[in-house]
Amino acid sequence: MTREDLSPGLLMVAMAAGISPLLLGSVHFWVAAIWFVWLLVACFLVLHEQKSSKYKVPRLSLFSIAFGLGAIWSFVQIIPLPIGLISLFSPLSHEWYAAGVSAAGLEMSGFRTFSMAPAESADRGLRLGVLALASIAVVNLRDRSALWRVLVGALVFAALGSLITGYVHRAMGLQEFFGFYLAKRAPQMSSFVSSNHASSLFGGAALVCSALSARMARTQNRGAAMALGGAGIGMFIAMMEAESAGALLAFLVSALLFMALFLGHMLIKRRWLVFSVSGGVVGLGIALPFLMNAISGGRWIFDSLETRVELMSAAVRASVDFWLVGSGSGSTQYVVPAYTDWTLLQDHSIPTIENELVEWVLTMGWPVAAIMLGLLALTLLMPNIEGEVSERRHFFISLNVALSAYFLAIGAMHFPFIALGLSLPMLIAVEAMARQVYQAHKEEAFAPGAYPYVKVENFAPKILIVLSVLAIGFVGGRVVYSLPELNENRQEERRVRLTPGDSRLYFSLAQDARKRGDSKAALELAKRAAHTEPTARMRLYLAWVMAEAEEIEESKKLYVELLENSWARTRAASAASSLFGAAELAQMVVKYPEIWRHTYLAVNKRKGKRFGADFALELATLAPKSAEASVLVIQSYSELKEWEVAEVWARSMVASRLRDEEGNAPGFGIWVDVLVKAGKRDEALRVAREAQKEVPGDPRIAQVLMQMRTPKATEAPANEVARVRAAHQVYCTSDRAGQARVLCLSVEAWLAESEGSVDNAEKALRDLADRFNNPVPLAELLHRHARCVALRSLHHQWKERSPSPRLGQLAESCR
Numbered sequence: 001m002t003r004e005d006l007s008p009g010l011l012m013v014a015m016a017a018g019i020s021p022l023l024l025g026s027v028h029f030w031v032a033a034i035w036f037v038w039l040l041v042a043c044f045l046v047l048h049e050q051k052s053s054k055y056k057v058p059r060l061s062l063f064s065i066a067f068g069l070g071a072i073w074s075f076v077q078i079i080p081l082p083i084g085l086i087s088l089f090s091p092l093s094h095e096w097y098a099a100g101v102s103a104a105g106l107e108m109s110g111f112r113t114f115s116m117a118p119a120e121s122a123d124r125g126l127r128l129g130v131l132a133l134a135s136i137a138v139v140n141l142r143d144r145s146a147l148w149r150v151l152v153g154a155l156v157f158a159a160l161g162s163l164i165t166g167y168v169h170r171a172m173g174l175q176e177f178f179g180f181y182l183a184k185r186a187p188q189m190s191s192f193v194s195s196n197h198a199s200s201l202f203g204g205a206a207l208v209c210s211a212l213s214a215r216m217a218r219t220q221n222r223g224a225a226m227a228l229g230g231a232g233i234g235m236f237i238a239m240m241e242a243e244s245a246g247a248l249l250a251f252l253v254s255a256l257l258f259m260a261l262f263l264g265h266m267l268i269k270r271r272w273l274v275f276s277v278s279g280g281v282v283g284l285g286i287a288l289p290f291l292m293n294a295i296s297g298g299r300w301i302f303d304s305l306e307t308r309v310e311l312m313s314a315a316v317r318a319s320v321d322f323w324l325v326g327s328g329s330g331s332t333q334y335v336v337p338a339y340t341d342w343t344l345l346q347d348h349s350i351p352t353i354e355n356e357l358v359e360w361v362l363t364m365g366w367p368v369a370a371i372m373l374g375l376l377a378l379t380l381l382m383p384n385i386e387g388e389v390s391e392r393r394h395f396f397i398s399l400n401v402a403l404s405a406y407f408l409a410i411g412a413m414h415f416p417f418i419a420l421g422l423s424l425p426m427l428i429a430v431e432a433m434a435r436q437v438y439q440a441h442k443e444e445a446f447a448p449g450a451y452p453y454v455k456v457e458n459f460a461p462k463i464l465i466v467l468s469v470l471a472i473g474f475v476g477g478r479v480v481y482s483l484p485e486l487n488e489n490r491q492e493e494r495r496v497r498l499t500p501g502d503s504r505l506y507f508s509l510a511q512d513a514r515k516r517g518d519s520k521a522a523l524e525l526a527k528r529a530a531h532t533e534p535t536a537r538m539r540l541y542l543a544w545v546m547a548e549a550e551e552i553e554e555s556k557k558l559y560v561e562l563l564e565n566s567w568a569r570t571r572a573a574s575a576a577s578s579l580f581g582a583a584e585l586a587q588m589v590v591k592y593p594e595i596w597r598h599t600y601l602a603v604n605k606r607k608g609k610r611f612g613a614d615f616a617l618e619l620a621t622l623a624p625k626s627a628e629a630s631v632l633v634i635q636s637y638s639e640l641k642e643w644e645v646a647e648v649w650a651r652s653m654v655a656s657r658l659r660d661e662e663g664n665a666p667g668f669g670i671w672v673d674v675l676v677k678a679g680k681r682d683e684a685l686r687v688a689r690e691a692q693k694e695v696p697g698d699p700r701i702a703q704v705l706m707q708m709r710t711p712k713a714t715e716a717p718a719n720e721v722a723r724v725r726a727a728h729q730v731y732c733t734s735d736r737a738g739q740a741r742v743l744c745l746s747v748e749a750w751l752a753e754s755e756g757s758v759d760n761a762e763k764a765l766r767d768l769a770d771r772f773n774n775p776v777p778l779a780e781l782l783h784r785h786a787r788c789v790a791l792r793s794l795h796h797q798w799k800e801r802s803p804s805p806r807l808g809q810l811a812e813s814c815r
Helices: 007-022 031-049 061-079 083-089 091-104 120-141 146-172 193-216 222-243 245-267 271-295 303-322 332-337 358-362 368-382 392-409 419-435 460-482 488-498 503-516 519-532 536-546 552-563 569-576 582-589 591-608 609-622 627-639 643-656 667-677 681-694 699-707 718-729 738-756 758-772 775-784 788-799 805-813
Strands: none
Touching: 007 031, 007 146, 007 358, 007 419, 031 332, 031 460, 061 091, 061 120, 061 368, 061 419, 061 460, 083 609, 091 303, 091 358, 091 488, 091 503, 091 519, 091 718, 120 419, 120 460, 120 609, 146 193, 146 419, 193 245, 193 303, 193 419, 222 245, 245 392, 303 332, 303 358, 303 536, 332 358, 332 519, 358 368, 358 392, 368 392, 368 775, 392 419, 419 503, 488 503, 503 519, 503 536, 519 536, 519 569, 536 552, 536 569, 552 569, 552 582, 582 591, 582 609, 591 609, 627 643, 667 681, 667 699, 667 775, 681 699, 681 718, 699 718, 699 738, 718 738, 738 758, 738 775, 758 775, 775 788, 775 805, 788 805
16 A cells, blocks of 8 residues: 555545544534535545546445435425425424414414424434535545555444443443543443444444455465454454344344355356345345234234334334425434324333334435435445456455445444444445445446446536535524524424424423413313323323313223223323222222222322222222232221221131132231231131131241240140241241241241250351341340350350340349
8 A cells, every 4th residue: 555545535534434433423413514524525635636537527326326315305304484385295294383383372483394303304414414425435536456445444443443442431430431521321332322333333344354354364365364353253242242133133134145145156157146135135134023013913022123113113104194205304203102002112202213214214205215215225236247257356246235235234223324433434334345346447337347326427516515505504404493582472382383293392381381270271282292292101191181171081081091001000090099089990990900009009198098998998899809909908997997897808808718819818817917916916816726727828827826926935835836837837938038037037946946956946046146136035045944154155245246235134144
């Protein structure tokens, strides 16, 4: 490699690829703006240099056309237009705006944008422009032997730099990036905030290093092969450590695709067949989540996959209503929630569906998305390799297609186009590989082994000018659309106009209306919030506001619907406990035994113990064969200290032989518990002895029998010892802790003493003393059996550790 090989344009592009991951993945808007300016300058240098070469016709690749189209359309989406035009081309967007303005009691403005989130659209458009510029720069670099080595090496450098940065942060124990920037997550094993982005970059580097290592080994360049192989293994380990299933899946599919293409060149003469099969494999991989979702009847075993499938499906459903012009780049979080089935997902925000390719169908509209996706798909199929192609060139064709497939697969999983620190190095490496495939000396556009480019004579400078204007528009749009309205009277209307699908906006306005005491306005705004985001949280809020507005029946219907949602059931029951009477509440929750106790505790806290007892009675009336309902009745009256009523219900449970879900009969144990709390110890002991025969495995019965044993083991009759031993076997399992373990050790010593084994009793009580800092039971045992030397030794041992007057008295009186 010579100095002539390293032109300024090439170095600037390589620096963009190598440095962008180190800037926290270049996810921030102003970092993206800097990269736009940087690459714009690089493009001007590249095109100026091209004029002096013998190949003066500028070229555009499929990637640059796709990303450039996305940037231009994002710009169109943020232009303010008359609302009449908006209603014509995007009727649902206008309908949402009109409904939001009506709910807030505001007047409509005369102008709006196609985008449902223009500030976010400006952000996304700028990033697409950066990628378009990077692609244009690489495609038009002069043919040099060092070109692909420098740019692909920049990808490897980016991955290594990011990994080393992560290791330095971990070694130094930094919780902030570079010691000063606090992100949502502390630094992990890379310079990225998202571990998915880091893993994706490591996977791309691993794929390139592994393939090139194999190539170098075939050319007898063993030193380079070993270095690249080591780097590939290191990158693969780093990818695995980041724990991204999506990156691993993309890596495996791409690696298999590369091997199939390269081996197919040597084994199959009809190479178009190899490309067709490979394209089918990639398409199947992208469609796999949808196929699995259909086969499983809409249910997935793994929640993360189910979530992805539902969000992608919701985006496709939403795109039907925004098919012509799209909802606006970056507007997913304001549109998709309204189309999501929240009975499948728990409440959470949706900043992205983590599949930018499907997201474009919604945000860009069907026509533009079809062109963009079609162009990206062609990058996998367009390299024409019919005819005689050298093994070396076919190697680069195979690696280029595999790397493109990896890039697009990541786009379907981990939104790489947001993180320029991931997408820039990947795209630049893909385009560099394509340049290695491209044969500049061929006149035919699709010569054997050639990579297709679109020639744009006298047009490339105009494209750069257009992109420059777009950048100014994106930066200005981002700033203007993010600023608050200067006119205070128009602030709320402006917020509704810019993001008519923002449920949090309507929620905030509804809260303000409630504070003013305007229940009617609060209700309309709450309905709008629940419409734009029909999550359990928003619908619960709507049900609450309905009740406040005295729409009790509608509120009750909504609560009943929410109780059918397993995610919302507990919260719905808690909220309903404050609004409805005991009978109504019991009727609402009777079908869901798993939330009875939670609901009972909620009404106890909010409406008092008497209301809790009434609720439990209503529940027991509706479910007379349920042991859980009877238990709640007994608990409620025990808390009210109405022991007679609680005892009647306990006797009824025993007589009815009610069993819980595990098949146990808890009646006797609850009856004994009530008698103990009521102070009827003799009766409790009698019932416990009787119950031990009926339900020998009930731990409550066993606990009472152990607690009420004869104090002195030597005076206990044989039948009592047998009962206590059986109770000890039932109650004293290995998981007992705290006071339960104290009871078990005490009974263990009691049983040993009853058998005359004082040594075993002493062993158990020493364990009790050491574990629970209580040597008194051991001292009493030693005193009873006149083991005075051991007792005085115990007293001396505990004298300073934990002084006890009782221990001293026993030691002095021992004879």
